[in-house]
Amino acid sequence: MRTKIVAGNWKMNKNLKETEALLTELSAKLPDTKAEVIVAPTFVNLAAANAALQSSTIKVAAQNMHFAESGAYTGEISADMLLGIDVDIVILGHSERRAYFGEDDALLAKKVKTAVDKGLKVIFCFGEELEDRKADKHFALVESQLKNALFNLDASAWKNIILAYEPVWAIGTGETASPEQAQEMHAFIRKTISDAFGSAVADGVSILYGGSVKPSNAAEIFSKPDVDGGLIGGASLVASDFVAIIEAI
C-alpha cells in the first residue's frame, strides 16, 4: 500500500506568531487519518513549527535547499542545517522556484541527489505550463522533467522520493485539473518510472496532485487510483480548509 500524503506548502506566508497560531489550530482539529500530514512553513519558522508540533503527528518540511554541503553561498540553506533542526523532508523543484529563481532540471538533479544522500525525503514538484498542454506536449515535458532530475538516482533512493504533479496552469488560479486529467497524468508518470526502475519502485512511490485543491474538489481528485494525496497551497493556510482536505483522503 502506498503512503497517502497531504502536504501544505505555505510558500512565503505566515510570520512566527501566525505560524504558531495556525499549527495550534491545526493540531487541535486534526482528524484521525491514515494519511501522512506535512506542513512546509518558511525556513525561519521551521524550528518553531517543530516545537509547536512536538506532540503532534504532523511533520515539517522545508520549501527549498541548496545542493552544496556548505560554503560561500550567501543566503542559502544546506541539508545539514535542516537535519540539525530535525527537518528531514524538503520540497524541491516547485514551479515558482523554476519560474522566478531560474531553477532548471540540471540544478534540481544536484539538489535531489544531495538531499537523498543526506537522508532527507524529497517532495519533487514538476508539471507542464498551459502552452505545453495546448500543444499536446505535456506528457513529453513531464517525462523530460522526471528523467533529467531523477533518473540518475539509484533504485534504492526512490523510497525517499515523493512526487508532486503540479500543472502550472492550475496553481493559484482556481483552475484545477479534472480528476480524469490528473489520473491520466499520474498513470503516465507511474508507467514512466516503471519502465526505468521497475514496477516495485513505481508501485511504491506516492504521487501527489497539486493545483487549486480545495475542500470542494479534494475527494474527487483523491478518489483516482494513481493519486496518492495532494500538495496544497492556498487552502493549507486556513486550518478548517486543510482539515477538510485531509478528511477527503
Ligand SMILES: O=C(CO)COP(=O)(O)O
Ligand atoms: O503550488 C501549489 C502547492 O505547492 C498549489 O498551490 P494552490 O493550491 O494555491 O493552487
